[in-house]
Amino acid sequence: MRTFYQLLKREFRLFWGNSVLRLLFIGAPVLYGILFGFVYEKGKVTDLNIIVVDSDNTPLSNRLIDMLEDNEVLHVTAVKPDRKNLKQQLIALDGQAVVVIPDRFEADILQNRSPEIDVNINLANILTANYASRSIQLVLGSLNAGLEMEALRKRGTPDYAVSSKYESFSTNYVRLYNRSSNYMSFLWPGMLATIVQQVLLLALALSFAQEYERGTFQTELLKATQSPLKTILIKCMPYWLMMIPIGLFFLGLQHYFRVPLAPPxxxxxxxxxxxxxxxxxxxxxxxxxxxxxxxxxxxxxxVVATPSFVLSGFTWPLSQMPRWIAALADVIPLTHFLQGYRVLLAQEGSFTDIGRPLVLLAILTAIFGLLSYLALAVKIRRTVKRTASQPG
Incomplete structure (x- = not known):
């Protein structure tokens, strides 16, 4: 046990003596955890620039423009009388959509002619395009419903009957889990897990490699450990221990950004x-x-770590990927961790609900652990044989 502690102290000395490793393993989680937190702190998209082409310029068209501006997701950044130079303005104003109100819009509605409003969505950014599209649909649907109800009243329909005549049925939408559609609550935990995997992979990639390059693999490490299992544990233990304060730091960030990271x-x-x-x-x-x-x-x-977040199925379902890509994703620990963690955090699941991710992570741990043991045992045998064959 005394030898084990001495070796553990040696590993910590090697870690602190390597400035690159120190910056990577400690600096990256701290820096990126804070940076990504501020990037997604707002949680949801608001004030997206849209352009309105108002060819009618009547009280009704002005009412529609006011409704668009009142929606928290939208910001009417320009109102134009025609479509001239529309493409250039869309780029210059970073517009996400163009709403075109046709000429005689109000007159056609009063005469029951059903005018058409054109909505052009800028799909260069799918995320903002979806937000803008949903909000514009909501505003137009609200105006449409309001005008229809006003028409029913003008035809003498009593107020109590207006809603029932307009709606054949009603629909209730219940938001489960992330009810506010907070983008930070969805994305930030996944980004933090990606950072953890990245620094673990890169830090431990240097653990044996630096021993080989410094020439201490046999003279110091093997001489003290004398077994593959003990050697692997000695190399992993410092990083496992240092993950505890890093995890506590992430939990501290959740209080600052007011986004839950600890599952119930x-x-x-x-x-x-x-x-x-x-x-x-x-x-x-x-x-x-x-x-x-x-x-x-x-x-x-x-090469392994960089695409792992995309392949994990966190933002794009694995069911929509080719089978060979989904099989490749199954080899990456991040895939199964994020699947289980999202169930625990967002859906408040239990052991039973994350049985599959737990089993697959246990299998990966066993496979990578066994392969590491076998690879190191072969490495040690060859090193010993090579040393024995060298002359006195």
């Missing part, structure tokens, strides 16, 4: 997080053992 069910969240950290660490260790060069090991894991 603590036990399954801790188990899920432990398996995620262990599997990512063993994955990084495996690459570090197989590639005895820090730069090459880092490059390999960057």
């Amino acid at each position: 069910q603590v036990a399954p969240a801790l188990l899920l997080s432990a398996l995620f950290v262990a599997s990512a660490a063993f994955m990084g260790i495996l690459v570090s053992i197989l590639i005895p060069n820090q730069l090459k090991a880092t490059e390999v894991l960057m």
